[in-house]
Amino acid sequence: MNILDELNKYISQDDLWILKIFIIIFAALVIDYFQKRILNKVQAKLESTKTAWDDALIHAVRKPLSLLIWIYGLSFALDVINAPQTQTLREVVVIISAAWVAVRFIRFAEKNIIHQQQIKGKPIDKSTADAVSQLLRVAVILTSFLVALQTMGFNISAILAFGGIGGIAIGFAAKDLLANFFGGLMIYLDRPFAIGDWIRSPDKEIEGTVEKIGWRLTVIRTFDKRPLYIPNSIFANIAVENPSRMTNRRIYETIGLRYDDVKLLPAIVDDVRAMLQSHDEIDINNTLMVNFNKFSESSLDFFIYTFTKTTDWQHYHHVKQDVLFKINEIIAKHGADIAFPTSTIHIPEGIPEFAAQSLKA
Numbered sequence: 001m002n003i004l005d006e007l008n009k010y011i012s013q014d015d016l017w018i019l020k021i022f023i024i025i026f027a028a029l030v031i032d033y034f035q036k037r038i039l040n041k042v043q044a045k046l047e048s049t050k051t052a053w054d055d056a057l058i059h060a061v062r063k064p065l066s067l068l069i070w071i072y073g074l075s076f077a078l079d080v081i082n083a084p085q086t087q088t089l090r091e092v093v094v095i096i097s098a099a100w101v102a103v104r105f106i107r108f109a110e111k112n113i114i115h116q117q118q119i120k121g122k123p124i125d126k127s128t129a130d131a132v133s134q135l136l137r138v139a140v141i142l143t144s145f146l147v148a149l150q151t152m153g154f155n156i157s158a159i160l161a162f163g164g165i166g167g168i169a170i171g172f173a174a175k176d177l178l179a180n181f182f183g184g185l186m187i188y189l190d191r192p193f194a195i196g197d198w199i200r201s202p203d204k205e206i207e208g209t210v211e212k213i214g215w216r217l218t219v220i221r222t223f224d225k226r227p228l229y230i231p232n233s234i235f236a237n238i239a240v241e242n243p244s245r246m247t248n249r250r251i252y253e254t255i256g257l258r259y260d261d262v263k264l265l266p267a268i269v270d271d272v273r274a275m276l277q278s279h280d281e282i283d284i285n286n287t288l289m290v291n292f293n294k295f296s297e298s299s300l301d302f303f304i305y306t307f308t309k310t311t312d313w314q315h316y317h318h319v320k321q322d323v324l325f326k327i328n329e330i331i332a333k334h335g336a337d338i339a340f341p342t343s344t345i346h347i348p349e350g351i352p353e354f355a356a357q358s359l360k361a
Contacts, residue, residue, distance in 0.1 A: 028073030099144030183232030256299025
């Protein structure tokens, strides 16, 4: 302040406050410039480390620190013109900046940890990571809000008491919103599905890939690429099937042969069973059945019941196609044929002669 005292001798009081504000703003600009350069150098060094926390901290500090510098500069400029409550403003800004740093740190830490786990090839539950991150951010925001209110002179005890009474009324008014919130919480805890899973419900017309699990609703992308937004409370009352977590895919087919091939059927069944047992894509550790099953109206039916090693939808159909072609080759090799619907009419002896005589008469 010695420089400002010397300037008092040469500058009038009407113009001095403008100069003081200019010096304060210029100082804030210089400090902000140098802090950005320092953080750039620190970030360049930290990016070479394997720790995800230090990178997240640098990213989290950048914008809040600039805000803090400029708001502090503004508050000191307001002191020049004797503005009230500048000290309270600085305290509130410190709280807001600290909360902003914490929220950004949690977000960047979540992204960095998931990214590093993916690079290492380790499995990570993105849904759980997102849920924990959201809970931590909400806790930081609520805590900062209450501390800021107390700093500004509000009675926190009265606010909390009012919140308890008002919470009951809000609970009745927003019961659907709360039901969706707790439905989302149950999804995070029970984890019947995760982001990227293919799910479907036999109770509702729901089928597709999970894109997002929020606290209010879940976003599912249907197979015709339409987004489906489902309130989380729905999942508490329906059955959900998760084909993405199946261990195998099943092949269950019935093949019919002609009645004329009844003597060839045992050998065909044995060869089909042997083919499945030696097939590279069939899991013989699961149930494998090939049996004559039924005398149908126009065919002798036998069925195959087996499981593929793959769970991939496209690859499964290639395997199933190969199995069906091989079954057809086995049937043809034995000189048999696959049956198709036919009808045989048996005419008793004597009826043709009777019909001919009736026509002559």
